[in-house]
Amino acid sequence: MSALRLLTHPLGREVTGGVVKTSLNRFSAQCTSVAARKLSTHMSCQKCLTLDNLNPNIKVMEYAVRGPLVIRAAEIEKELKEGKKKPFKEVVRANIGDCHAVGQIPITFIRHVLALCAYPELLKDPKFPEDAKAHARTILQGCRGGSVGSYSDSPGIEIIRRHVAEYITRRDGIPANFEDVMLSDGASNAIKVILKLLICECEGKKPGVLIPIPQYPLYSASLAEFDMEQIGYYLDEDSNWSLKTEELERAISVGKTKSTPRAIVVINPGNPTGQVLERKNIEDIIKFAHKHNLFLLADEVYQDNVYAPGSAFHSFKKVLIEMGAPYNEMELASFMSCSKGYMGECGIRGGYSEVINLEPEVKKMLNKCISAMLCPNTIGQATIDCVVNPPKEGDPSYATFIKEKQGVLSSLAERARMVTETFNSVEGMSCNTVQGAMYAFPRIHLPQKAIDKAKSLNQDPSVFYAFQLLEETGICIVPGSGFGQVEGTYHFRTTILPQPEQLKSMLKTFKTFHQKFVQEYK
Amino acid sequence: MSALRLLTHPLGREVTGGVVKTSLNRFSAQCTSVAARKLSTHMSCQKCLTLDNLNPNIKVMEYAVRGPLVIRAAEIEKELKEGKKKPFKEVVRANIGDCHAVGQIPITFIRHVLALCAYPELLKDPKFPEDAKAHARTILQGCRGGSVGSYSDSPGIEIIRRHVAEYITRRDGIPANFEDVMLSDGASNAIKVILKLLICECEGKKPGVLIPIPQYPLYSASLAEFDMEQIGYYLDEDSNWSLKTEELERAISVGKTKSTPRAIVVINPGNPTGQVLERKNIEDIIKFAHKHNLFLLADEVYQDNVYAPGSAFHSFKKVLIEMGAPYNEMELASFMSCSKGYMGECGIRGGYSEVINLEPEVKKMLNKCISAMLCPNTIGQATIDCVVNPPKEGDPSYATFIKEKQGVLSSLAERARMVTETFNSVEGMSCNTVQGAMYAFPRIHLPQKAIDKAKSLNQDPSVFYAFQLLEETGICIVPGSGFGQVEGTYHFRTTILPQPEQLKSMLKTFKTFHQKFVQEYK
Known part of the structure; x- marks a missing residue:
């Protein structure tokens, strides 16, 4: 075992004076690549699972929606909590279609039914509407032993x-x-x-x-x-x-x-x-x-x-x-x-x-x-x-259910319009109509200097743009390269999910950032 | 398209007079095995996904705990419901470690917390103990937007x-x-x-x-x-x-x-x-x-x-x-x-x-x-x-929690003892002590005639035994071959989960079945 391994002891104890010896048996047992056979600086070969013998398909896999940009966003959130000064007060997570995370209120009927299923004693509680109870009873009857705790x-x-x-x-x-x-x-x-x-x-x-x-x-x-x-x-x-x-x-x-x-x-x-x-x-x-x-x-x-x-x-x-x-x-x-x-x-x-x-x-x-x-x-x-199988007309939960459902959908429609219009009003951006779903995928026309700068950093220009946006405004979006785009075109995906006031303010900040960015790299 | 395909129309409509024509383009596009190229009786080649070109790893995969025996058990349950006469009144599912399905009662503290998380309005309800509420609040604070509906x-x-x-x-x-x-x-x-x-x-x-x-x-x-x-x-x-x-x-x-x-x-x-x-x-x-x-x-x-x-x-x-x-x-x-x-x-x-x-x-x-x-x-x-992070001494939920937890565990210990002892009391069966988990894996010593009979049906003798048991008693267990066993030895897995009275009666029936089975094939 090497000193290096001892220093990274899982319990975080500082280990000193560890004897540096290399278990050659373990070494030679499995490492096949020449690179791995070498005593590389990070001693990867002493573990049975290393980058050299890890599933190659997992190595090449990417998942941009939760990629490096999102990891950086979480770091920034921690920095803000610790009181570090930033030109913004909060991170706006427009990277993922995560409705409740940005303020959407759960549908009451759904949560009634879930609570009743989780704790059937509540079936006796007069505060819960009868249709939600009937609904929960039907589900529980479909569960072995009448419990959501049994396998279906x-x-x-x-x-x-x-x-x-x-x-x-x-x-x-x-x-x-x-x-x-x-x-x-x-x-x-x-x-x-x-x-x-x-x-x-x-x-x-x-x-x-x-x-x-x-x-x-x-x-x-x-x-x-x-x-x-x-x-x-x-x-x-x-x-x-x-x-x-x-x-x-x-x-x-x-x-x-x-x-x-x-x-x-x-x-x-x-x-x-x-x-x-x-x-x-x-x-x-x-x-x-x-x-x-x-x-x-x-x-x-x-x-x-x-x-x-x-x-x-x-x-x-x-x-x-x-x-x-x-x-x-x-x-x-x-x-x-x-x-x-x-x-x-x-x-x-x-x-x-x-x-x-x-x-x-x-x-x-x-x-x-x-x-x-x-x-x-x-x-x-x-x-x-x-x-x-939502509440039907005449059911006690119906009015609230419809109000909540239509409230969400009409607000989303309004936000879809707002997003499309705003991005189309920015010079150097164009955005197809958001007809549905929860995202816009605007195209950004970047100055050559910005493209060159990105390439000098070995980044796709859409990634470079997204990182700049995050660091300067706290807005977290996903660069177009995470989804694929026609060679030489650049985009980003933003959700339309932040609540209307926050979205309005985000779009304003975004617009200012874009203008400044274009100016800077003109 | 062949008449045969039209007859198996997904909507179950009877289609008559369909023109029988074969789309040769689709045919030749993908089928590589000689068998598949043939116009086989079930016309499998007209689908793009057939047994011939399905993931070969999925084809060989087996999952005995939910295998053919369990499928048959479900059929028998339906037959019983339809009033079909059987030598037993119900199927006893001893095939799977599914506690609530066979009568175990959920732990109240857990269900309190789940209901509170699902429907946080209940945090105002005095019927829920304060420690469960504190617990739910901590979880909800860990969720973005304070909702279990957001991605973690x-x-x-x-x-x-x-x-x-x-x-x-x-x-x-x-x-x-x-x-x-x-x-x-x-x-x-x-x-x-x-x-x-x-x-x-x-x-x-x-x-x-x-x-x-x-x-x-x-x-x-x-x-x-x-x-x-x-x-x-x-x-x-x-x-x-x-x-x-x-x-x-x-x-x-x-x-x-x-x-x-x-x-x-x-x-x-x-x-x-x-x-x-x-x-x-x-x-x-x-x-x-x-x-x-x-x-x-x-x-x-x-x-x-x-x-x-x-x-x-x-x-x-x-x-x-x-x-x-x-x-x-x-x-x-x-x-x-x-x-x-x-x-x-x-x-x-x-x-x-x-x-x-x-x-x-x-x-x-x-x-x-x-x-x-x-x-x-x-x-x-x-x-x-x-x-x-269960209730601690002094918390309002503590007494009930401990009573319920120990109630389940001591009853399981009692059932483990009962199962071991019963199987060891049957001639031609031996069972190691159930020291833990939820299963016994007794060995059955089968008469040669039973083994020959099973092999003539192309079945592992443990499978043959398990099917006989199911058909005659309604007891559903998993044959040893589903888990692997030393060549020439035969076993089955049963859970110890049926409630004590049901388990006692199941063991009695099992004993009688085994004696009869051995007698029959002596």
Whole structure:
């Protein structure tokens, strides 16, 4: 053992006088790379797990939404707490779609039901409305032993899956089958499970998955983790981030040189881009997927977040079924979450997916695959139940529920407008209309000097810009490079979630910063 | 599209007169195996995801605890509901450690805190004790925006991680660092994350992981999913399922022919075997792991479940640190869950791991890896907080808490005794003392005729036995083959969880069944 290791003793005790001896047995046992065999300065080789022998897929994986910028933001928050002087008073976290963190109030009905499920003694409490109680009783009856503390079936509590199917049926006007519904801890887990099924080398080539650029980094991170080929297709910024079939064709032909394309991911409403796809556009994508025999993954977690006049949410399921044969038999997985919409229950981790048209044998494999993960958390399942089976007219909770829901959604619509307008009013910025979801993805036109400066620091110019913004204003956004952008263009993603007054002030500060930044690097 | 596909229309509509035409483009695009290219009877090739091109690791994965036997048990439950006559009135689910499902009552203090966190209005309710309120307030202060609906940091809410570190410090008498603590959705997720880091081909060989046989099938399932080599070491049934160094050496030398061994898993107290390891045994394992440069994974989720007089839980962390250099610098991950112990909150999905002595660069990779999964569910985190920071003497909840906790644990101890004694009283069965955890793993000595009969059905004799038991008595257990057993020996795992009266009656029925079974195949 080396002195160096002793000095980094896990208990933080200062160890002195440790004998420096190297256990050669341990050394030679496993290290294969030449670099690792060398007595490197940080002695990495004495651990059994080092950067040299760590899962290479994890090494290359990136997750920008929680990347270095966010780590720096947390440091700044600590510095502010410790009284360090900054040109701002607080960090504004516009980097993540985390509604309650920036002041959104939970929906009372949901929290009533969760409290009743967690502590059923409250069913006797007259302060809780009868419909919330009935709701909780139904959920508890679906739990073994009447407790949310028991494991559910791996695809979730049956009655909740049935409620999800009824919700989809109402939404689309097309029957849904509860056996196609799988509950999950948020949408992310379900997305990863479906991607995982598709991992299979084909004619010596990796499996490939088409994802939009810009994209939500869960996809790039998961594809990296699974060693699947990321086939990026560019959304067309000039036509409000729509998908063009020609671009899809270009992307897949490039993708085919390195991989066997197996699936296409579409995020609608868009993250980070905020567009809402038109029905015709969805039909084109379905036809394209059919032509190339691709599994469809429709990330529809923002289905309740549609703001722009004239925009409407069309589910892939509805469009695909209505298109008739042969499209209505295509494999499709659609994802939903309780983290977004008007509820914003991110921390609870609830979600569902509807997976249709699977081969029966494949469905068995899917069920087996999720069974080893035991079950999604039951409180998340209960939350999804509230989302798909909300109070009805005449129920005691109805008026409050509608008021709260519409309050959130109309305020978000107002904020979407405010964000779009403000960014478009800044010279050197342009921003497509935020039609839906919770984000804007404005383009920034940076002076050449700023680009050169960034490159001299080995940073993408959008990263350089975002760090400057954070240090000078406390505003934390995610640079465009974390989502992907057309070469030579620069963007950032901001949420529209800060409460109206804070958002107004943030946008004002942002505008001033941008003007100063451009001036500085002119 | 073929008529067959039209007949299996997802909406269940009967479609007639569909034109049978085969889309050859889609056909030829992806199917590589000769079998798949053929127009097989089930037309599997028309789907983009088939058994032929599904992730091969998922295909071989097994998870016995929720396998075919459990599926059959659910069918039988439905048949009983529909009024079908059976020689029993209900299915007894002794297959899974699902405490609340079989009548265990939740710990009131935990449920108080969860209800308060879910619906903070209850903080004003005088019916809730002040210590539960203080507890909930602390958790809510740790949540952004004061809501469990906001995302936490990926390793969990900081104050809860600090409470976990304090708990470990008290338990072991050795300081723990909160930055080594990572909260998770149950223990399973954390175990998979650590295994995932270790995936790395070395000198053209797969990474290998030593796991006990019999083992908890999460391990075999995860290793199959990750295409890692399972290196089984046999627990010694003749010395109450202890680990022998010679057997570990034998296993690793076999393992090395096919893989690069990288880690060893130890489950203590044992699942499915119910033993509690002695300190000397743990020291031997640590020395073995050090000698072979193995990452230690200590599955210690049953640390509160120790029943036998003279048995005591020793954490790997404590033993390893107390052994001093060089052992105290070994990499170790220890796992804990809120699903077991006296709380049995399986459905809530809360857990934590303490991971010590990682290379700093590796730790960064671990943090990055979990960040893409956003965060463990906050209600599960709150539950872990209650477990590691329970009411103290003098707190208003203390008396009830202790009464409930000790009530569960002493009843479990009584049931452990009852199960051991009963199985040992049956001719042709032998059962090691259930010293801890929640399971017995008795050996059954089957008549040759029964073994032949099972083999004629292409079943492991333990599977055949378990199916017979289920059909004739409604008792659902897991056959030994799901956990692994020495060739030519047969076992089953049963939980000790049914409530005392139900357990007594189950054991009586079981005894009668076994005698009849042996008689039948004599």
